Amino acid sequence: MVTLSPSLQSRLSQPLKIGSFVVKSRVLQSPLSGVTDMVFRRLVRRYAPDSMMYTEMVNATGLHYVQQLPKIMEVDPNERPISIQLFDCRPDFLAEAAIKAVAEGADTIDINMGCPVNKITKNGGGSSLLRQPEVAEAIVREVVKAVNVPVTVKTRIGWNDREITILDFAKRMEDAGAQMITVHGRTRAQGYNGNARWEWIARVKEILSIPVIGNGDIFSVASAVKCLEETGADGVMCSRGTLGYPFLVGEIDHFLKTGELLPAPTPIQRLECARDHLQALWEYKGDRGVRQARKHMTWYAKGFVGAAELRGQLSVIETVQQGLDLIDKATERLTHGYELVEEADNFQVA
Numbered sequence: 001m002v003t004l005s006p007s008l009q010s011r012l013s014q015p016l017k018i019g020s021f022v023v024k025s026r027v028l029q030s031p032l033s034g035v036t037d038m039v040f041r042r043l044v045r046r047y048a049p050d051s052m053m054y055t056e057m058v059n060a061t062g063l064h065y066v067q068q069l070p071k072i073m074e075v076d077p078n079e080r081p082i083s084i085q086l087f088d089c090r091p092d093f094l095a096e097a098a099i100k101a102v103a104e105g106a107d108t109i110d111i112n113m114g115c116p117v118n119k120i121t122k123n124g125g126g127s128s129l130l131r132q133p134e135v136a137e138a139i140v141r142e143v144v145k146a147v148n149v150p151v152t153v154k155t156r157i158g159w160n161d162r163e164i165t166i167l168d169f170a171k172r173m174e175d176a177g178a179q180m181i182t183v184h185g186r187t188r189a190q191g192y193n194g195n196a197r198w199e200w201i202a203r204v205k206e207i208l209s210i211p212v213i214g215n216g217d218i219f220s221v222a223s224a225v226k227c228l229e230e231t232g233a234d235g236v237m238c239s240r241g242t243l244g245y246p247f248l249v250g251e252i253d254h255f256l257k258t259g260e261l262l263p264a265p266t267p268i269q270r271l272e273c274a275r276d277h278l279q280a281l282w283e284y285k286g287d288r289g290v291r292q293a294r295k296h297m298t299w300y301a302k303g304f305v306g307a308a309e310l311r312g313q314l315s316v317i318e319t320v321q322q323g324l325d326l327i328d329k330a331t332e333r334l335t336h337g338y339e340l341v342e343e344a345d346n347f348q349v350a
Contacts, residue, residue, distance in 0.1 A: 002222045004259055005229075012228065012256045016052075016211060016235055019150035019179035021107055023081050024050035026235035027224070027253040028182075028213060029242060031057055031085040031110065031154070033117075034292070038076055039280045043273065044242060045079060047250030052081045057112045059125075060088035060097035071285075075105045083152070087112040089124030091138045095146035102147050108179075109147055111139060113155040116188045127188035130159050133169055137176040144177035152180040154215070154237075157200040160189035170204045170212075182213040182237050192240070202231040213237050221261060224252045244299025246273065267304040268334050274300035275327045282320035290320050297323060304334060 004012075016023040029036065029044050031054035041053040056072040063070070075082050084101035086109065088094050098109045113136055115126030122128075129136040136153075143151050153173045158164035170181055183204050185196035196216025205212040214233035218224050219241040227236055242248045251262050265273070277296055281289035297314035301307045310330050317323040 002225055002255065002261060004225055004256070008229065009256065009259055012235070018108055018152065018211060021081070021150050023052050025052065025253045026256055027249050028052045028235060028237040029054060029249050030182075030215065030237045030239035031055060031083075031112070032239060032243075033057060033115075035243065035296075037072060037284075038074060038079070039277065039284050039289075040246065040296075041079060041082075042076070042280070043246040043277060044249050047247050048253050051249050051253055052083060052108075053079060054110060055082070055084045057085045057087045057115065058097065058101070060086050060093040061090065063097045063100060064093050069100065069104065073101065073104055077105060080105075081107045083108040083110045085110040085112050085154070086143075087115065087120060087125040089129065089132070089135055089139075091135075091142035094139050095142040098143045098147045098151070102149055106149060108150045108152055109143060110152045110154055110182075111143065113153055114184050114188075116156070116191050121188070127156050127159065130155065130165055130169055130188065131163070133165070133172050136169070137172050140173055140176035140178050150179035151177060152182070153178045154182040154184070156184045156186055156188055157197060158187045160187050163187075164200065166200055166204055167207060170208060174208050174210050178210065180211040180213065181208065182215050184239075185214070185216040198227055198231050201227075201233055205232045205234075211235065215239060218248075218252075220248070221252050221255045225255070244274075244296065244302065245270070246277075267307075268331055270300050270303075271327050271331045271334070275324060275331075278320060278323045278327070287319075290317060290323065293317070293323065297327075301330075306330060306333065 012026045016026050033056050036056050058073050084106040086094055086097050101109055113129040120126035157166040173181055183201045185198050185201050201214045211234040213235045214227045214231050215237040218236050218238050224236045238249050247265055254262050274297055278293045281293045294315050298311045301311040313326050
C-alpha cells in the first residue's frame with residue numbers, strides 16, 4: 001500500500017516554480033540519449049500532460065559548426081512545458097547554443113553535468129565538470145546572461161566514492177544562477193550500477209534554496225514516494241523507469257495530486273502503446289525510425305507469455321509492417337485468453 005502524508009501531498013500537489021517559470025507537476029521526464037525524441041515525449045505527455053519534458057542532450061560544439069539545427073533539438077510548439085538539454089565544456093559555445101534553444105521554443109535550458117559516458121567526459125562534458133567546478137560555474141553564469149529563461153543543471157553526486165563533491169558543487173551552481181538542480185544519486189564511476197544514494201539528495205536539499213529534484217531508481221509510484229519522503233526533494237525525475245513504460249510519469253503525477261493509484265496498464269495496453277510508438281517513429285524518421293524502434297519494442301515486450309520470443313523477433317525488424325504484424329499477432333493471442341505470468345527472462349505457460 002502506497003501512502004503519502006497529508007503535509008507532503010499538500011506540498012507536492014502545488015506547482016513547481018523554476019525561477020519565473022511555473023510547471024503544474026512535480027514529476028519530470030528525464031532527458032535520455034537516443035530515447036526522448038519528439039515521438040517518445042508525445043507518448044509520455046499523453047499520460048502526463050502537465051509534466052516537464054526534456055530533449056535528448058545537444059552538443060553545443062556541434063551546434064556551433066552547423067547551419068541547420070539537429071533533429072533532436074526539434075520541439076513541437078504544442079508540447080510545453082519543454083526544456084532543451086545542452087552539454088559541452090565551453091561557456092561561450094553553450095551560451096550560443098542556449099540562445100538557439102530558446103528560439104526553438106525551450107521554456108528552460110538544462111545543462112548536462114552528469115552524463116557518465118566516456119565519449120562525453122573525455123571531452124570535458126557531462127560528469128567531468130564535477131572535477132572542474134570553476135568551469136561549471138562559468139558555464140552557468142554565461143548561459144544565464146545569454147537567455148531570459150531559467151537555467152537548470154542535472155548532475156551526479158561525485159566522480160567516484162573518494163570524490164563525492166555534490167554539496168560544494170550544488171552550492172556553486174546556485175550561486176552562479178542556476179534556478180533548479182536535478183541530482184542523480186550515483187557517482188560517475190557507478191554508472192547505473194548499485195543503488196542510488198538518496199541521502200546525498202537530502203543533504204543537497206538542506207543547503208539550497210532553489211528546487212532540488214531527485215533522480216535515480218525511480219521505477220514506480222512507491223519508489224517515487226519513498227524518494228520524496230527520504231530526501232525532502234521538490235520533485236522527482238523519471239529516467240530508465242520509462243523505457244517501454246511511458247505511463248510512469250503520469251502515474252506518479254496522478255498519485256501526488258490525488259493520492260489515488262491508477263490501475264497498471266495491461267499487457268495488451270502496453271502493446272497498443274508499442275504499436276503507436278513504432279508507427280509514429282516510422283512516420284517521423286522513416287526507415288531510420290524503424291531501426292531505432294527495435295530497442296523500444298523490446299522494452300515493451302515484457303510480463304506475458306511469449307514475451308521473450310516476441311522480444312527476439314522485434315529486435316530484428318526491418319520494416320514497420322513487419323513490426324506491426326508481430327505486435328498485432330501478440331495482441332490477438334493475449335486477447336484470446338493466454339494466461340499471464342510474472343515478468344521474467346524465461347517465460348513458461350503456467
